[in-house]
Amino acid sequence: MRSSLAESQRTFEESDEIDFVIVGSGAAGGVLAAELAGAGFDVVVLEQGPWRTARDFDHDEVGHWIMGDLTGDPRQDPQTFRSDPSDEAQIASAPPPLIYARGVGGSSVHFTANYWRLRPLDFRERSLLGEIPGTGFADWPLTYEELEPYYSKAEWEIGVSGAPGPFDPPRSRPYPMPPLPVKSSGVLFEQGARALGWHPQPAPMAILSEEYDGRPPCMHCGYCMGFGCEVDAKSSTLASMIPRAVATGRCEVRPDSTVIRVEVDGAGRATGVIYLDADGREHRRTARAVVLAANGAETPRLLLMSESSRFPDGLANGSGLVGKYLMFNGQTASHGVFEHPLNEYKSVQVTRILLDFYESDPARGFYGGGGMDARMFNGPLFFALGGLPPGVPTWGEEFRRALPDYFSRTMEVAGHTTSLPLETNRVTLDPEITDRWGRPAIRTTYRDHPDDLAMMQFFVDRGEEILDAAGASQVWSDPVGPQTIGAHLLGTCRMGDDPEASVVDRHHRSHEVRNLFICDGSSMVTSGRGQPTLTIQALAFRAAEHMAGFASTGEL
Amino acid sequence: MDRSLAPDVSVASSAPPPSRREFLTRSMRLAGGGWLSLHLPLLASLSACAREDALNGEPLRFFNADEGRTLEALVTRLIPSVDGIGAREAGAVHFIDRGLADFFAADAPFFRAGLAELMEIGFADLPEAEQIRHLQGIEEKPFFGFARALTIFGTFSDPRHGGGRGDAIHRIYGMDPGPGFMPPFGWYDAQQIAAASSGEVR
Ligand SMILES: Cc1cc2nc3c(=O)[nH]c(=O)nc-3n(C[C@H](O)[C@H](O)[C@H](O)COP(=O)(O)OP(=O)(O)OC[C@H]3O[C@@H](n4cnc5c(N)ncnc54)[C@H](O)[C@@H]3O)c2cc1C
Ligand code: SF4
Numbered sequence A: 001m002r003s004s005l006a007e008s009q010r011t012f013e014e015s016d017e018i019d020f021v022i023v024g025s026g027a028a029g030g031v032l033a034a035e036l037a038g039a040g041f042d043v044v045v046l047e048q049g050p051w052r053t054a055r056d057f058d059h060d061e062v063g064h065w066i067m068g069d070l071t072g073d074p075r076q077d078p079q080t081f082r083s084d085p086s087d088e089a090q091i092a093s094a095p096p097p098l099i100y101a102r103g104v105g106g107s108s109v110h111f112t113a114n115y116w117r118l119r120p121l122d123f124r125e126r127s128l129l130g131e132i133p134g135t136g137f138a139d140w141p142l143t144y145e146e147l148e149p150y151y152s153k154a155e156w157e158i159g160v161s162g163a164p165g166p167f168d169p170p171r172s173r174p175y176p177m178p179p180l181p182v183k184s185s186g187v188l189f190e191q192g193a194r195a196l197g198w199h200p201q202p203a204p205m206a207i208l209s210e211e212y213d214g215r216p217p218c219m220h221c222g223y224c225m226g227f228g229c230e231v232d233a234k235s236s237t238l239a240s241m242i243p244r245a246v247a248t249g250r251c252e253v254r255p256d257s258t259v260i261r262v263e264v265d266g267a268g269r270a271t272g273v274i275y276l277d278a279d280g281r282e283h284r285r286t287a288r289a290v291v292l293a294a295n296g297a298e299t300p301r302l303l304l305m306s307e308s309s310r311f312p313d314g315l316a317n318g319s320g321l322v323g324k325y326l327m328f329n330g331q332t333a334s335h336g337v338f339e340h341p342l343n344e345y346k347s348v349q350v351t352r353i354l355l356d357f358y359e360s361d362p363a364r365g366f367y368g369g370g371g372m373d374a375r376m377f378n379g380p381l382f383f384a385l386g387g388l389p390p391g392v393p394t395w396g397e398e399f400r401r402a403l404p405d406y407f408s409r410t411m412e413v414a415g416h417t418t419s420l421p422l423e424t425n426r427v428t429l430d431p432e433i434t435d436r437w438g439r440p441a442i443r444t445t446y447r448d449h450p451d452d453l454a455m456m457q458f459f460v461d462r463g464e465e466i467l468d469a470a471g472a473s474q475v476w477s478d479p480v481g482p483q484t485i486g487a488h489l490l491g492t493c494r495m496g497d498d499p500e501a502s503v504v505d506r507h508h509r510s511h512e513v514r515n516l517f518i519c520d521g522s523s524m525v526t527s528g529r530g531q532p533t534l535t536i537q538a539l540a541f542r543a544a545e546h547m548a549g550f551a552s553t554g555e556l
Numbered sequence B: 001m002d003r004s005l006a007p008d009v010s011v012a013s014s015a016p017p018p019s020r021r022e023f024l025t026r027s028m029r030l031a032g033g034g035w036l037s038l039h040l041p042l043l044a045s046l047s048a049c050a051r052e053d054a055l056n057g058e059p060l061r062f063f064n065a066d067e068g069r070t071l072e073a074l075v076t077r078l079i080p081s082v083d084g085i086g087a088r089e090a091g092a093v094h095f096i097d098r099g100l101a102d103f104f105a106a107d108a109p110f111f112r113a114g115l116a117e118l119m120e121i122g123f124a125d126l127p128e129a130e131q132i133r134h135l136q137g138i139e140e141k142p143f144f145g146f147a148r149a150l151t152i153f154g155t156f157s158d159p160r161h162g163g164g165r166g167d168a169i170h171r172i173y174g175m176d177p178g179p180g181f182m183p184p185f186g187w188y189d190a191q192q193i194a195a196a197s198s199g200e201v202r
Helices: A005-010 A027-038 A061-066 A123-127 A144-159 A184-195 A241-247 A295-305 A379-386 A399-405 A450-469 A533-552 B009-014 B026-030 B065-078 B092-100 B106-119 B128-138 B140-157 B167-174 B187-197
Strands: A018-025 A043-046 A079-082 A201-202 A251-252 A260-263 A270-276 A282-284 A291-293 A330-337 A350-354 A370-375 A410-417 A426-434 A438-444 A474-477 A515-516
Touching: A005 A241, A005 A291, A018 A270, A027 A043, A027 A144, A027 A251, A027 A291, A027 A533, A061 A379, A061 B140, A144 A533, A184 A201, A184 A350, A184 A450, A184 B187, A241 A251, A260 A295, A270 A291, A270 A474, A282 A370, A291 A295, A291 A533, A291 B140, A295 A515, A295 B167, A330 A450, A370 A450, A379 A399, A379 B140, A379 B167, A399 B167, A410 A450, A438 B009, A515 B026, B065 B092, B065 B128, B065 B140, B092 B106, B092 B140, B106 B140, B128 B140, B140 B167
Parallel strands: A018 A043, A018 A291, A043 A251, A079 A438, A291 A515
Antiparallel strands: A201 A350, A260 A270, A270 A282, A330 A410, A330 A474, A350 A370, A370 A410, A426 A438
């Protein structure tokens, strides 16, 4: 499990002076590393997980979903969860409440690769719609227009397949590649949605439909969501940005390096980080600036763990908002059975989406919006666990015979919704439970806002309508209820101009520690409509430009 | 009680049911019983020494031979063999045997207790119809839900965990062999491609 890139990369001694140390090599960290090293700075990336290559990946559902092959062994890296602040958080079994992959490339390795832009309205919904009492609903400190060039840059640098849709925001460049071939779920979704007068469109995916940048196109293996790509066709940062960062000769990526503390000097400036190597030995990595890209779960844990007499509530937490306003996006699932085989087990998860219900509509009576997609339910293991229609036996001979019969003929329509930022939805340090390194476990408190649940129900209803209109012989949905697991970890160190109401400024610079930058899912101010990663990466391209600017003008 | 200790099943099964989410919890919840809410241990490394006992000539690590036989009967009823492939042929027993000695060690006492109840009634030697009737009577119990989940894991896992043998995943589902595929993938996209190439505009 050693990347050949790892063998050939530039390495730095602990005594070497470097410009940036980046914590985390995921969706954001990979971009930051390539951009900063590309701009001529010396960069060290510390990543707590291993450096896998495409050859290390496999299709084992038990290993991935139950035993935590990519997300971490739940026995060694436990997380705790509660729905309400008054409850005692319980240790959750696999999969963990906050799902993310550990390893070079981070969660971009196992993500589904839905790759949507936000729209102009997402950045100023608070101004457009007004206050929502009891929530931290706010405008972003930047506009779509400011971020647009970086959206285009991300699509071209990362490698995205797609085609324009009827509701797309303005774009300065077309998609670099045509969409992936449509699956049967996409064909049926299109038929159903069109019959209802709606506007389905090809799904933008961070997956190659053609050879691109020296990487081969998708071979449609069908084990995509939750798995690493065995041919590097999924545009994870492991496949796209990390090789570029290393090729500059100015970036070292250190896997198996777990950062446990950000260090600050007497003047309140960050001096570097303390990290543990694979054997648990402590090291210090000093740098001119520290960049946290450890995701919406781990970035707040690290800041809270870096408390000191000067920063008693955690580093960079003068606002008290570190860890708060966690947003998952609501996820819904409706299922349908059709007459002929769809064979959804082949190819990528999603090939068609629908954005007719993106904006909040006062006529619905609650805040919220989102998008829908047509997808495969999940792999063979999950189908046996819970993929059959209600009423079909769940064990015994009839069950055994139903598996092949239904597996080929079912599909899912998923809904992805807004999540309102609530102070009570947050990441804190568990007071008792610790992980293999003695770090306090991530304790999550989360309960969806009633409007988010209403929006989820709205999509369940629309999903069933589409499946009915497409001619499904049987349609059913998962009941809507408060979510206890999130794969989108957003908002826990939000951006903003006001130091009282945000953790970082519009340049991802901590309001309090001026050479500490935070750029990952935690930066998001509102949740968007369900596919955050393109925005996270566009923000990283933009942030890197600002960081490079500060570094060159002596403003670190 | 320290929350990191092995699960207390009565507590686990009275805990609020886990709610749904994307693609997983749903399935895990449907997997039955309180399994999802059973806590995994922090420190769970039962030494995995191979035992004398064997099933079909293969040594067992956790179970004795009698337990192995009962477990084999159980997994056979849960996912029976059709066209020569089911949980037994996939090696689900060996997956569970290894798993309870390792990854699922915290749940091992609970599972063993449930198996003991089946052994008391001589489950392995009951006629098939009686085995089925007995299982119908315990379907709602956490042990049943956990056994079902483990049997499914064992049938559809990668062979490196001891189960998933005999190409069980592909044979049970009738899937085309991978690793990759080319379009058309299914009947509906094939129809669309055919319509497009015959000049029809949809
Ligand atoms: C199954 C699944 C499917 C998904 N599908 C989609 C999708 O279709 N579309 C979409 O937009 N999003 C999707 N997501 C979400 C997407 O993966 C994340 O939004 C994105 O990867 C977040 O980027 P990030 O940079 O914030 O963090 P990550 O990509 O998670 O990277 C953080 C990295 O930091 C490392 N790290 C953390 N703490 C430390 C530490 N203390 N020391 C050293 N290293 C550390 C981690 O190991 C990790 O590698 C999905 C997520 C999952 C789990
Ligand atoms: S479906 Fe395509 S992109 Fe996804 S893992 Fe398989 S080959 Fe890679």
